Amino acid sequence: MSHTAHITSHRKPRRSASKMALRAGVAGGVLSTIAVAGAAAPANAEPVHETTVEMPTLTDAPAKPASTVSTAAEATQQIAFEYDRQARQEAAAETALKDAKKAKAEADRKAEAEKKAAEARQKAEQKAAEDRASRSSDRSSLRSYSAATPASSSSSSSSSPSSSSSSSSSKSTATGSAAAVVAFARAQVGDAYVMGSTGPNAWDCSGLTQAAFRSIGVDLPRVSQSQSTAGTQVGLNNLKPGDILYWGGAGSAYHVGIYVGGGNFVGAQNSGTGVVERPLSYDPPTGAVRVL
Numbered sequence: 001m002s003h004t005a006h007i008t009s010h011r012k013p014r015r016s017a018s019k020m021a022l023r024a025g026v027a028g029g030v031l032s033t034i035a036v037a038g039a040a041a042p043a044n045a046e047p048v049h050e051t052t053v054e055m056p057t058l059t060d061a062p063a064k065p066a067s068t069v070s071t072a073a074e075a076t077q078q079i080a081f082e083y084d085r086q087a088r089q090e091a092a093a094e095t096a097l098k099d100a101k102k103a104k105a106e107a108d109r110k111a112e113a114e115k116k117a118a119e120a121r122q123k124a125e126q127k128a129a130e131d132r133a134s135r136s137s138d139r140s141s142l143r144s145y146s147a148a149t150p151a152s153s154s155s156s157s158s159s160s161p162s163s164s165s166s167s168s169s170s171k172s173t174a175t176g177s178a179a180a181v182v183a184f185a186r187a188q189v190g191d192a193y194v195m196g197s198t199g200p201n202a203w204d205c206s207g208l209t210q211a212a213f214r215s216i217g218v219d220l221p222r223v224s225q226s227q228s229t230a231g232t233q234v235g236l237n238n239l240k241p242g243d244i245l246y247w248g249g250a251g252s253a254y255h256v257g258i259y260v261g262g263g264n265f266v267g268a269q270n271s272g273t274g275v276v277e278r279p280l281s282y283d284p285p286t287g288a289v290r291v292l
C-alpha cells in the first residue's frame with residue numbers, strides 16, 4: 001500500500017470540444033438570422049435613431065436666506081403685538097364704560113338727594129313764613145285790643161296797690177336758679193329781635209329762653225314748639241318766676257317768653273319792639289310749663 005495521499009485538484013475541468021462547438025454553432029445561427037432579416041427589410045425604411053431620454057436630476061431645495069426668516073419672524077411678532085394692543089384697548093374701553101355708568105348712577109343719586117333736600121327746605125321755609133304771618137296777625141290783634149283799653153289797664157295798675165306789692169314780693173321770692181334765669185332775661189331788655197338769632201345782642205323768642213336757661217346749665221330745645229312741652233304744664237293762675245310761657249298749642253306754639261314775677265314776662269317780641277318786659281295783659285299767653 002502506497003503512503004502517498006491523494007490530493008484533489010482544484011482546477012476546473014476543461015469543457016469538452018463538443019460543447020464548445022455547439023455553442024459556436026448556436027451563435028452563428030443567430031447572427032445569420034439577423035443578417036437575413038436585415039437584407040429582407042425594405043430599402044426605403046428609415047434608419048432607427050437612438051433616443052436618449054434625460055432624467056431630471058434630483059437635488060436638495062435651496063436654503064432660504066436668513067433675511068427672509070428674520071422678516072417673517074418680525075411680521076409674526078408685529079401681528080402678535082397688534083392683537084395684544086387691541087385686547088388692551090378693548091379692556092380699557094370696557095373699564096371706562098363701567099366707570100362712566102357708575103359715575104352717572106352716583107350723579108343721579110346726588111341729584112335726587114339734592115332735589116329732595118331743596119323740596120324739604122322749601123316746605124320748611126313756607127311753613128316758617130306761615131307761622132310768622134300767623135304770629136304777626138295774632139300780635140296785631142292783641143296790640144289792637146290793648147290800644148283800645150289803655151285806661152282799664154292803667155286804672156287797674158293804679159287802683160291795685162296789692163298788685164304792686166305782690167309784684168315786688170314775687171320779684172323778691174325768685175331765688176336760686178329761677179332768680180338767675182329772670183336776671184338773665186331782664187338783662188337783655190332793649191336788644192334787637194332778629195329771626196333765628198341766639199345772641200348776644202339780637203334774639204328771637206326761643207333763642208332768648210334757651211340762652212337764659214343755659215346760663216344755669218339747663219339745655220332747652222331750640223324752637224318754641226319743643227320748648228312748650230319741655231317741662232310740666234302749669235296753670236296761668238299758678239305761675240312762678242322762671243316758668244316758660246307759650247302762645248299757641250302745647251307742641252305747636254309759635255311764641256315763647258319767660259315769666260319774671262309780678263304779672264310780667266320778658267320776651268323777644270318782634271322786630272318792632274325787640275326784647276321787652278310787659279304785663280301778661282299786653283299779650284296773654286296760652287299756657288305755661290315749669291322746668292325748674
